[in-house]
Amino acid sequence: xxxxxxxxxxxxxxxxxxxxxxxxxxxxxxxxxxxxxxxxxxxxxxxxxxxxxxxxxxxxxxxxxxxxxxxxxxxxxxxxxxxxxxxxxxxxxxxxxxxxxxxxxxxxxxxxxxxxxxxxxxxxxxxxxxxxxxxxxxxxxxxxxxxxxxxxxxxxxxxxxxxxxxxxxxxxxxxxxxxxxxxxxxxxxxxxxxxxxxxxxxxxxxxxxxxxxxxxxxxxxxxxxxxxxxxxxxxxxxxxxxxxxxxxxxxxxxxxxxxxxxxxxxxxxxxxxxxxxxxxxxxxxxxxxxxxxxxxxxxxxxxxxxxxxxxxxxxxxxxxxxxxxxxxxxxxxxxxxxxxxxxxxxxxxxxxxxxxxxxxxxxxxxxxxxxxxxxxxxxxxxxxxxxxxxxxxxxxxxxxxxxxxxxxxxxxxxxxxxxxxxxxxxxxxxxxxxxxxxxxxxxxxxxxxxxxxxxxxxxxxxxxxxxxxxxxxxxxxxxxxxxxxxxxxxxxxxxxxxxxxxxxxxxxxxxxxxxxxxxxxxxxxxxxxxxxxxxxxxxxxxxxxxxxxxxxxxxxxxxxxxxxxxxxxxxxxxxxxxxxxxxxxxxxxxxxxxxxxxxxxxxxxxxxxxxxxxxxxxxxxxxxxxxxxxxxxxxxxxxxxxxxxxxxxxxxxxxxxxxxxxxxxxxxxxxxxxxxxxxxxxxxxxxxxxxxxxxxxxxxxxxxxxxxxxxxxxxxxxxxxxxxxxxxxxxxxxxxxxxxxxxxxxxxxxxxxxxxxxxxxxxxxxxxxxxxxxxxxxxxxxxxxxxxxxxxxxxxxxxxxxxxx
Amino acid sequence: xxxxxxxxxxxxxxxxxxxxxxxxxxxxxxxxxxxxxxxxxxxxxxxxxxxxxxxxxxxxxxxxxxxxxxxxxxxxxxxxxxxxxxxxxxxxxxxxxxxxxxxxxxxxxxxxx
Numbered sequence: 061x062x063x064x065x066x067x068x069x070x071x072x073x074x075x076x077x078x079x080x081x082x083x084x085x086x087x088x089x090x091x092x093x094x095x096x097x098x099x100x101x102x103x104x105x106x107x108x109x110x111x112x113x114x115x116x117x118x119x120x121x122x123x124x125x126x127x128x129x130x131x132x133x134x135x136x137x138x139x140x141x142x143x144x145x146x147x148x149x150x151x152x153x154x155x156x157x158x159x160x161x162x163x164x165x166x167x168x169x170x171x172x173x174x175x176x177x178x179x180x181x182x183x184x185x186x187x188x189x190x191x192x193x194x195x196x197x198x199x200x201x202x203x204x205x206x207x208x209x210x211x212x213x214x215x216x217x218x219x220x221x222x223x224x225x226x227x228x229x230x231x232x233x234x235x236x237x238x239x240x241x242x243x244x245x246x247x248x249x250x251x252x253x254x255x256x257x258x259x260x261x262x263x264x265x266x267x268x269x270x271x272x273x274x275x276x277x278x279x280x281x282x283x284x285x286x287x288x289x290x291x292x293x294x295x296x297x298x299x300x301x302x303x304x305x306x307x308x309x310x311x312x313x314x315x316x317x318x319x320x321x322x323x324x325x326x327x328x329x330x331x332x333x334x335x336x337x338x339x340x341x342x343x344x345x346x347x348x349x350x351x352x353x354x355x356x357x358x359x360x361x362x363x364x365x366x367x368x369x370x371x372x373x374x375x376x377x378x379x380x381x382x383x384x385x386x387x388x389x390x391x392x393x394x395x396x397x398x399x400x401x402x403x404x405x406x407x408x409x410x411x412x413x414x415x416x417x418x419x420x421x422x423x424x425x426x427x428x429x430x431x432x433x434x435x436x437x438x439x440x441x442x443x444x445x446x447x448x449x450x451x452x453x454x455x456x457x458x459x460x461x462x463x464x465x466x467x468x469x470x471x472x473x474x475x476x477x478x479x480x481x482x483x484x485x486x487x488x489x490x491x492x493x494x495x496x497x498x499x500x501x502x503x504x505x506x507x508x509x510x511x512x513x514x515x516x517x518x519x520x521x522x523x524x525x526x527x528x529x530x531x532x533x534x535x536x537x538x539x540x541x542x543x544x545x546x547x548x549x550x551x552x553x554x555x556x557x558x559x560x561x562x563x564x565x566x567x568x569x570x571x572x573x574x575x576x577x578x579x580x581x582x583x584x585x586x587x588x589x590x591x592x593x594x595x596x597x598x599x600x601x602x603x604x605x606x607x608x609x610x611x612x613x614x615x616x617x618x619x620x621x622x623x624x625x626x627x628x629x630x631x632x633x634x635x636x637x638x639x640x641x642x643x644x645x646x647x648x649x650x651x652x653x654x655x656x657x658x659x660x661x662x663x664x665x666x667x668x669x670x671x672x673x674x675x676x677x678x679x680x681x682x683x684x685x686x687x688x689x690x691x692x693x694x695x696x697x698x699x700x701x702x703x704x705x706x707x708x709x710x711x712x713x714x715x716x717x718x719x720x721x722x723x724x725x726x727x728x729x730x731x732x733x734x735x736x737x738x739x740x741x742x743x744x745x746x747x748x749x750x751x752x753x754x755x756x757x758x759x760x761x762x763x764x765x766x767x768x769x770x771x772x773x774x775x776x777x778x779x780x781x782x783x784x785x786x787x788x789x790x791x792x793x794x795x796x797x798x799x800x801x802x803x804x805x806x807x808x809x810x811x812x813x814x815x816x817x818x819x820x821x822x823x824x825x826x827x828x829x830x831x832x833x834x835x836x837x838x839x840x841x842x843x844x845x846x847x848x849x850x851x852x853x854x855x856x857x858x859x860x861x862x863x864x865x
Numbered sequence: 866x867x868x869x870x871x872x873x874x875x876x877x878x879x880x881x882x883x884x885x886x887x888x889x890x891x892x893x894x895x896x897x898x899x900x901x902x903x904x905x906x907x908x909x910x911x912x913x914x915x916x917x918x919x920x921x922x923x924x925x926x927x928x929x930x931x932x933x934x935x936x937x938x939x940x941x942x943x944x945x946x947x948x949x950x951x952x953x954x955x956x957x958x959x960x961x962x963x964x965x966x967x968x969x970x971x972x973x974x975x976x977x978x
Contacts, residue, residue, distance in 0.1 A: 653893075654888070657885055661882060682868065685868060686866040686867060686913075686914045686916075687866065688866045688869060692869075696869055696870075696873050699873060699877075700873055700876045703876055703877055703899060706895060706899070707880055707883055707884065716895070719895050719899065722877075722899060723902060726902050726905065726906065729909075732915075733909055733914050733915060733930065734915065734920070734930040735919065735920075735930065735935045735938075736921070737935065738909075738935055738938055738942070741939055741943070742942060745942055745946045748946070749898070749946060749949060752953055756953045756956065756957050773886070776882075776886040776887070777883065779882060780879045780880070780883035780886070781879055784875040784878045784879025784880075785875060785879075787875050787878040788871050788872055788874065788875030791867075791870070791875070791910055792867075792868065792871045794910075794911045795867045795868075795871065795910065795911065795913075802912070802931055802933070803933065804931045807932055807933065808920075808929055808932070818921055818922035818923050819921050820920035820921070820922070820932035820936075821920055821935045824933065824936040825936050825939060836940050836943060836944060839944055839947055840943065840944075843947035843948065843950060846951055846954070847950060850955065850957075851954065
């Protein structure tokens with residue numbers, strides 16, 4: 061157990077303590093206990109920069125299930141470190157924000173922070189594990205904790221719906237990924253990611269390659285809310301805003317991005333990967349930004365915007381993967397897409413995180429997030445307004461903020477996709493920059509809507525629940541820090557390039573690097589009058605135009621058929637699934653014990669009969685049988701007749717007496733078959749049994765005649781006869797088919813020597829198989845207790861009934 | 866003898882199954898009783914019948930009947946007695962509470978799980 065392991069597990073360990081801290085320090089907001097942890101972890105992970113910036117990695121292993129190749133291996137490299145810093149850094153800010161956002165008197169803080177810590181630990185585990193099974197375990201833990209966080213306000217119907225939706229979709233993806241992991245294991249024979257990357261050639265040429273790739277991408281796409289799995293993200297906005305800021309902007313939804321980046325060296329040599337990742341990414345980018353424009357809830361705008369931005373990063377990773385195929389490090393032609401992906405990942409976390417927090421502030425101070433009700437808040441909340449401007453302008457790609465830089469690089473990456481002359485990109489590749497550009501126009505549009513519809517325009521106090529005012533200072537600290545980062549990264553992007561971006565790229569495209577080499581990343585603001593610059597200018601001009609004439613064209617949104625939407629598909633699918641399973645269950649769970657017995661007996665007949673037939677097990681050997689004497693035949697007849705007569709017995713008394721007759725005959729058989737102990741036991745037990753039956757019979761109330769009538773039922777008869785026949789066949793086969801000798805010789809020899817007894821049956825019971833007998837006594841004891849309780853129960857219940865009268 | 870016993874066991878299982886499929890609780894219990902008789906005899910028959918003396922060393926016989934099935938059956942007899950007794954009390958309670966021993970009437974009401 062290294063310090064690194066402790067760091068990853070520390071959120072989970074602290075989660076155990078939270079309920080106690082919450083209980084014993086009621087006066088202190090529980091968030092304060094949490095805050096130091098992500099801050100300390102952030103500082104701890106910062107130390108690794110000196111290692112990773114030179115291309116180094118740190119690896120620590122704790123053996124877990126070594127025999128299956130599953131070890132708790134943690135690896136810090138450029139990519140993992142970048143995510144770890146995001147998780148802990150944004151985590152600390154979100155915790156700080158939540159302290160002011162969540163009211164300790166109204167909310168259950170202990171559960172909230174336990175879930176949050178659970179999530180933080182799971183996320184760190186995902187991005188730092190080097191073992192696919194460990195990664196998968198943490199991956200599912202993020203889905204699980206996200207479910208809990210989304211459904212935190214579980215009294216709201218929408219919260220529960222959103223939580224279930226995200227759970228179903230992400231867990232579906234997680235299971236697909238598990239399938240992919242297992243297939244990858246079949247190909248490579250290892251769960252280690254580092255070793256798998258070494259073997260990428262074998263992976264690409266394996267027949268399972270495409271299936272593995274698709275399963276992995278399903279995992280990544282569901283987690284990162286890529287089209288058409290994006291539908292869960294907007295519903296997940298029911299979570300408290302700090303959660304949305306943390307999970308749905310900076311961390312969890314980026315797990316899919318992480319997975320794609322992490323697996324790029326393994327899969328990216330194929331055209332399928334480039335096409336799927338870039339294609340789905342661009343589609344998501346467009347659909348997300350297009351849908352964001354029609355939203356009226358601030359959080360919904362941000363949700364679709366997140367979907368869209370995730371698609372953008374995804375498409376960049378896909379396009380950049382082409383570098384592994386063609387590019388070399390010198391020309392850096394496609395590599396720029398990867399640079400843009402990593403850079404935008406950081407930028408998105410900063411501006412989207414701050415925007416979510418701004419939304420939280422607006423919601424908190426006005427009581428609504430509906431842009432139709434909001435307006436003119438600029439004068440009431442100047443600081444929030446400034447923060448919103450910085451965040452949205454960065455998102456829209458306006459200089460000098462960091463979003464502008466990554467957006468420019470994004471255009472560069474997409475333009476180069478259009479120039480690709482492999483993977484069949486030459487025909488369709490031109491679509492990439494076109495879709496990317498139009499999506500950027502919508503991005504610009506919703507960014508402007510977000511800030512101007514909220515903060516400018518007419519102030520409508522009558523529609524607000526509270527009188528708006530500036531947020532408390534504590535709520536402003538976190539967004540202010542994030543917004544400053546937006547500006548700092550915008551003006552000095554190269555503070556990141558060497559220490560953070562270049563090592564992360566080294567993990568995504570390792571095969572392009574010689575030993576000890578690193579990517580030389582330099583981000584500049586001015587490239588001269590390039591195509592990218594004109595695209596940006598076009599986005600702003602066209603975006604402004606659309607914003608101005610919005611009422612004229614917004615009608616197209618209502619033209620979209622709502623019946624065809626993916627949400628509807630999901631809802632109907634879920635309904636149908638529930639209905640079908642309910643109907644199927646109802647069709648065989650009738651509530652009649654007879655039905656269940658019929659199932660059991662039918663299965664018994666089918667299983668045994670088919671075994672007898674297909675295994676050719678039925679044999680009849682008449683050579684080695686014991687002789688039959690006359691009175692034995694008589695006994696057999698007595699028994700058979702009494703058993704059959706029970707079927708037709710009209711009164712209960714007759715049946716009980718006949719059952720007794722069968723029992724006593726069995727005892728006689730035991731005598732004949734040289735089993736004196738059995739005979740004695742059977743006699744005693746049978747006597748007691750019959751007495752018991754009669755006793756019960758005595759107590760049973762009289763029942764009307766017609767209920768006593770026994771009707772003949774053909775199915776029952778058929779099943780019974782089949783059961784009887786099967787048992788007879790088994791008995792005959794067992795007799796005729798002695799494949800090995802009896803093991804009882806051992807007991808015959810050792811009864812006296814080892815146990816000092818002469819009665820073999822008794823010695824077996826009390827000595828050789830003493831535990832059996834002990835548990836048998838226990839069973840009898842339990843039965844006795846049960847009987848006693850049942851009889852006692854009658855008394856208490858009877859009294860209650862009397863009282864009720 | 867084994868062949869004859871095999872058929873007898875078949876008959877016992879058949880009647881037991883038929884009784885267990887009926888509606889009356891008491892008949893179901895009787896059915897389980899018959900089923901255990903059948904199972905005991907089946908165990909014994911599988912071990913072979915009338916081979917040697919009773920499994921008592923004091924008999925000083927050249928061979929003994931197989932003691933292992935007998936030990937198993939002894940356990941089974943006692944357990945089946947416990948189960949039968951428990952069943953009976955449950956049936957008795959069901960009468961007390963619900964006034965019927967018809968399984969169809971004992972079935973839980975719709976939507977009342």
